[in-house]
Amino acid sequence: MKCLKTVVKCLFFPYVAGYNKLAFSCRWYAALFNPFYFARKNLHRHISALCGNLSGKILDVGCGTKPYKDMIRHTGYVGLEFDTPENRNSKQADIFYDGVYFPLEDAAFDGILTTQVLEHVFTPEIFMTELNRVLKPGGKLLLTVPFVWDEHEQPYDFGRYSSFGLKALLERHGFEIIEHRKSCSNITLFFQLWNVYLYKKICVRDNIILFQTVIFLSSISNIAGALLDLFLPENSDLYLDNVVLAVKKQPAGQRNDGLD
């Protein structure tokens, strides 16, 4: 019943349902109205599988609307955001900063989540140093970043990361990768990019007819992608997002692996 209500609301009253809710929906029925269905569903699936590794005091860097907060067991949850007038109005951050140095103590957090943020960071080397600094030794980092996606949040879109580039960046800054996943590494990637094209080129949000046309065409492409995915193989060289779980390495004197 709840699912039917959501579909009807999103199909016929997209403004009431709210655009954000539309774009973040990833239950199976969201395929009927969400142009970003494959991207969202797969990110959500991987984050949900890995976020059980985070616990204690959590920092969400570039938290936006904190879409994953309820999925994480925590004793405290702090959202950090880049300070702009628009972010102060639309984001749910607890702390705003200059986008370079975190106004936070060393080793203050047990875990860090940062999803779809690194590509917006102009100084990634400093960003990684800051992530490492505020995390306790042995603390976990769950990071997602696109490998393939359109330019967005312009002009604050500075990079895309291959799995190898990301691994090298993390290792340079004292992290060891525990698990690296590739999101949407199958045929649905093409349908997702087609939907993004439709959305950007046709969707005019104050024109309900065009809006509904994009929703309709996207739903066809979501269903076609899901069906083809049943038959066609994966290609792990072409995917949308990197999803990485990493650990902050212990200083040499504090290793507990019996090798010292």
Ligand SMILES: C[S@@+](CC[C@H](N)C(=O)[O-])C[C@H]1O[C@@H](n2cnc3c(N)ncnc32)[C@H](O)[C@@H]1O
């Ligand atoms: C694509 S949104 C992702 C938001 C949220 N993490 C999510 O997964 O829905 C990118 C976010 O990164 C933030 N951001 C941009 N530059 C940043 C920086 N230097 N440090 C932290 N956050 C930044 C933006 O304000 C925006 O909220």
